[in-house]
Amino acid sequence: MIEQKFDAIVVGAGASGNAAALTMAKLGLKVLQLERGEYPGSKNVQGAILYADALEKIIPDFRDDAPLERHVIEQRMWTMTESSHVGMHYRSDDFNEERPNRYTIVRAQFDKWFSRKVRDAGVTLLCETTVTELIRDARGRVIGVRTDRADGIAFADVVLLAEGVNGLVGQRSGLRPVVTPESVALAVKEMHFLPREVIDERFNLQGNEGVVIEAMGTITNGMTGTAFLYTNGESISVGIGCIVADFEGTGQTPYGLLESFKNHPSIKPLLAGSECKEYAAHLIPEGGYKAIPQLYGDGWLVVGDAGQFVNAVHREGSNLAMTTGRIAGETIAWLKTRRDPATAANLTEYQRRLEASFVMKDLKKYKNIPDFLHKRAGQVFGLYPRLITAAAQTWFRVDGKDKRAKEAEIFKSFRAGRSLFGLLGDAFKLARAWR
């Protein structure tokens, strides 16, 4: 395929692969990047929120020409039942800053732009090329990849697997276990188009201001999962995702769940009159810290979703992908300047740098949250949303009942739904998992 030997081969042109490839090229390395899609982004799905900090560390002036939809000035967190939602909103004019902190993006467009930067930096990108397996030397060290192209082999000092949550190369090569139905969520999403002015009016926005809504509750019908609605420039991304094992166990369909969410009385008016132009599905790693596989070995390392780098609590993933990609790229370039080979022993430096970054610190902090949610799904996604929304209705409905009686009614509903012991236990367990 390509005769020359590369310093590094990057498998995948998503957030982590582009971050890694660009970082290495800027540091003078000869990089080959392989992408199975027709163009970078053609296989990628995200909500999508872009976190400026992670990208700024790779492309400081990205705001000059990146395809950004809106900068986020308002976050709505909703706890939902069939007819209601209780929300916590945070909106601030402080987010109308010179260098906004978060943006909504459209991944296929963003990835094309990101990839242009990568190629401009000197990376050789081959699209429509699926990597089928790793090539190893007699001692088991990874020295290249085989692809589905004719004569499709390429060699490098190190192979970076940026192949995503469903990455087959690493899983089939035994570098990491196959992900389990319990540790990944299946998310489905639609793109709904509306005129910009309608979105502005509907969400109380002006200029490029944007709103994101994150929602949980009975909308997932007892399954562990969340839903979202993000405002783009002239479209709205709406989606819902639940743990795969929950879909498998309950026989609910992902598209049925999405349809129910779109028809919720709190959501439906926001989408009214829109035209759906795409339906997408993707897996999201949800296992957290405990699901992180071995991240490196002789001649290879893993970045992004393939390494399970998602902070499920804060709905962060693309920033962890970019950051792990950047750190992997920096580590490899550093080894090269020292003339150290990319052996497992030398690549422990990658792990060390990850541990020192927010990536591992955050994932470690929430390492017990997936277990907590799994064991208490009934309470977290069913009982508590019902109790909270019912309490709100009792509190706000004016019906001649005195306020002390209303308070008593609310307390009684909580005690009846979950014993005092249960309430305290849930709070204690959550606090322990959170700290």
Next chain:
Amino acid sequence: MNATVNNGAAAPKVEEKLFQNRYLVDAGRPHITIKAGDTPSAALRSLVTTCPAGCYSLTDKGQVEIAADGCMECGTCRVVTAKTGEIEWHYPRGGYGILYKFG
């Protein structure tokens, strides 16, 4: 079932959703196949509802069939049947399969 639980929304047809999408189908080379077997496992049967593209269906004889043309390559079926090994799963050849316009 769940589609009618909330708010009386009519059960959506997944085909109508997939109609929005762009694909380059590798005719005659399906990237997912079900291995021949006697009785499909519960895991394999669950894909009739779990697959987000509705690619799986149950035949009159109780066998599970796949038509992967609408596949979005999410990998859910691969993950669900990893333990039973009933599915042969590959990515489509480079360039083929789903082509997200927005993602």
